[in-house]
Amino acid sequence: MLSFVKRFFVALGISVIYTSVASAIETKGVVVTIKPLHSMVSGVMGTTGKPNLLVTGYASPHGFQLKPSQVKLLKRSDIIFSIDEFLETFLQRAFSNIPGNVKQVTVVDAARIKLLPIREGGPWEVHKHDEHKDGEHKAKGDKHTAHKDEGHDYHGGNGDIHVWLTPKNAEKIVKAITRELSELYPENRNIYKANALSYIQKLQKLDDELKTLLVDVKAKPFIVFHDAFQYFEKAYGLNGVGTISIEPDESPSPKRLTEIRKKLKETKTSCVFKEPQFSERVVRAVVDKTSAKIGVLDPLGANLKSGQSMYFELIRKLANNFKQCLTL
Template identity: 45%
Template sequence: MRRIACFPAAAVTLMLAAAPALADAPKVVVSIKPIHSLVASVMQGVGEPALLVRGGASPHTYTLKPSDAKSLSTADLVVWVGPEMEGFLEKPLSSNARKAKILTLMDAQGLHLLDAREGGAWESHDHGHEHKGGEHKHEAKGHDAKHDHGDEHDHDEVNTHIWLDPANARRIVTLTAEALTAKDPANAEAYRTNADKTLGSIDALDAELKAALVPVAGKPFVVFHDAYQYFEDRYNLSAVGSITVSPDRRPSAKRLSAIRAKIAGLEAACVFAEPQFEPALVRTVAEGTKAKTGVLDPEGADLAEGPALYPTLMRNLAASLRACLGA
């Protein structure tokens, strides 16, 4: 007959107390889908960050919900681009997220930033500033910040779609891992391992996109708004204008006429819409020209959130450009 071992209740309690406890993941809130994807990649196996701007919503027109405010009030870490991208978040961060560390990416060191282009019909593909050496200081909403740049600019003069340069995506991953490790040292090894894996994936993605986009380098095209400058700069692409200066304001008839003339004069091969905004404007601009129309999505409106979103977003941009520009 087998004997069943019995342990006193006190002994069981001591055994459980001696077992290592799993560290609770910090509560992380991220503003938009591409940044959320990179943060989620670093947090895999430890926790999942909350996302504010979900689905096909645009940060340019988003309104904070009560559930968002609740998430911010309990957050340990909030990751966002900055007030020029997510204006809806500026005041709630100071009122609702008082306990959280705020990682403002536009204020972080080591990012490659490009000057915003003026107007809607750009005279050339030369951005004027490479910003790859020296230090760049600027003031933004009362904060002094240094960047990897060479001269002075206000945030309002800088393009904020920073994630569309894989070099910036790498830096965002590193910054996220550092912030998470500081908040949650018990899971530091997991964050470092995930970050290293993600950095390797970004490098492979970058090489893939460089090869895929060679056939369309230099072909002129027009975008809905100036969201793709980092992608263009990285892969030698040639956007010549945008339909809107700001995606939350409808362009005037005069502006549409000027863009149509630009398309015809430069023989732009394609005019791109975005899924979050009115496609009729793109048809209006392309009417009477030889340009085809396509769709570019800089934020992953139709993609499921999570670690896979960022590489899928970047591949989709490359595929759309190749399809519409005739590669």
């Protein structure tokens, strides 16, 4: 009798799922800035639709410029997901020309993520950049005009905004995405929630996997190209001791290189990480005449295919690259 009841409720659950899928409406008009966030949005949307991605391939949000076709895409969209206004600065000028009915969601705010403080001093420097030459902060009606006469950093006004690089933060972001899409398409609410639950379970499994994988390299010092990995380091107890570039798309000064070489020798750093979005020339100059190895860390997944599984591939690859370079 009990087995019959169990089979009945399993069949009922399957029936509800099929009914929900059958009654789903297409999720359209969704635009996402970077690939890791696009993966999370895709995971929540599931088979109800496909979000549009702006920054592809080896492009970086640092210094990215929208194509005219992408500007048109933004104007026709219903909702735009980004990390934070200080990361995707290329959106600021576009937003001044986007219709008011287009919802703009920055997930740092929507997910209520507590930002880590910006690391400063010595080998850790604030990533400043000057006022944009194209005057994007001066655009009439731009809500960010208040920043027009000051440099601002890629880490946001109140902290480091590379928040997507841990499964724990990704879980918060997925929940925020689910809330936003459910508000826009309430007919699909149950589907979004079910997809989010499945995605979050995978994130929790990934987090446990990485804790085991990285336990043996926690104490090993390393230097990164630019300070994008603080959340990952904190989550898994890794020992980052400095960054090469003050600005990811500018070459460091001779003084800066001297500081980093000194830090490398003092800490007996065995690995210096480059990023595929930027030239490795400076990294090679840092490790020249030392025993340090060069590793690769990619916060954006340049060579990974976009889609629901991309985020998991990105974080696993990040962890494996840490492990490989830090293992003597």
